[in-house]
Amino acid sequence: MDVCKVNHEASLMLEQPLIKVPYEQFRRNFKASQKAIERDYQALQKESANAAKNKRSSDQALKTLDGMINRVEGLKRKVSLPVVHLHYIQTNDNTPVQASMRRRLDHISTFESFTSTEQPGFAPWADTRLDRWLVDWSLRNGKEDTAKTIAKSRGIEDLVEISSFSSIRRVEAALRGHSCTEALAWCSQNKIALAKTKTTLEFDLRLQEYIELARSRKTSEAMAYSRKHFTSYLESHAKEVTHCMGLLACGPDTPLARYKRLYDPSRWETLVNSFRTVAFNLYSLPTEPLLHLALYAGLASLKLPTCSDGDCTNIDCPTCDAKGLGQLAKSVPMSHHVNSTIVCRLGGDIMNSDNPPMAFPNGYVYSTNGLKEMASRNDGMVTCPRSGFSCDFKMLRKVYIT
Structure with missing residues (x-):
């Protein structure tokens, strides 16, 4: 019997998010903590310089010193708190970051120790990987309870991204309920990281809130909203801002196509898709379910030209299953066969x-x-x-x- 060798390089390509997702979250937490500490330190330096320059009474000087001591003690607590104590993975047992990271690294190192699929231990490892993929698929398709049940029953809560998907799902639910509040709060929390990606998500959300005010014919409120939030976008989105101002004169029943498009309810679903793309990018999550990525690899090796013309000669061909894997097969290229x-x-x-x-x-x-x-x-x-x-x-x- 031929021994099936393990292709480490190809398989580890699918395992990148397992380490990259927590690493990126940990790095952002570290940067945020670093900036908070630097801000307090700079404020302390400024206060110390002012105290040295200005002549004050004994009581004022003591009061200033007490304030500086309190600030120094607060800064000391922040500096002494290890960043590894940040819980970026929210599990039921509040597993600390170092334990979760160690579990993930051990999971990867265990795979690297296998040279063939016949070795003892490979089958359980592969089962754990499949469980992770099923949890990932469930989370992406709004089946959060199912995902949590699988993760808990299989003991892989620290190997999956339940908290990240939960926050994404919460914002998406609010957007589908025609509310931008949750999404705007999320943008505010991740403002620095989003600025680096040059996304227009926050502007799109602000524009949608303005559109809803115009839809309700709250003209004065819409004008006040535009003055408050659109001023900072005049340079980067001048055309869009100028365009949307016309909504003050055109209601939802306008026959003008350029304004009718702005009132189209499908814009909310577009916002959901835009938010999901931005969130996946920020959290370093693949845009496709890991289960689909694995299936794509197999389907690409099976798909032939006959599969696409509806004349497949194999009734068991998964790429020709119109109601099942055939839907995924539409997105993969044809297989290259030297011998048919x-x-x-x-x-x-x-x-x-x-x-x-x-x-x-x-x-x-x-x-x-x-x-x-x-x-x-x-x-x-x-x-x-x-x-x-x-x-x-x-x-x-x-x-x-x-």
């Missing part, structure tokens, strides 16, 4: 010298074994499943593979 393999549509058997192909008078080809089995059930008669043509088995012609 002919598969019988009747039973999915490979046609070769031991099971040669036989052709109907109308040209359709099937395997000898499949046609013989059909003939034995129908008194020597065979019927082409694609054309419906029937004839005696003796009328079939043998086809030679070259």
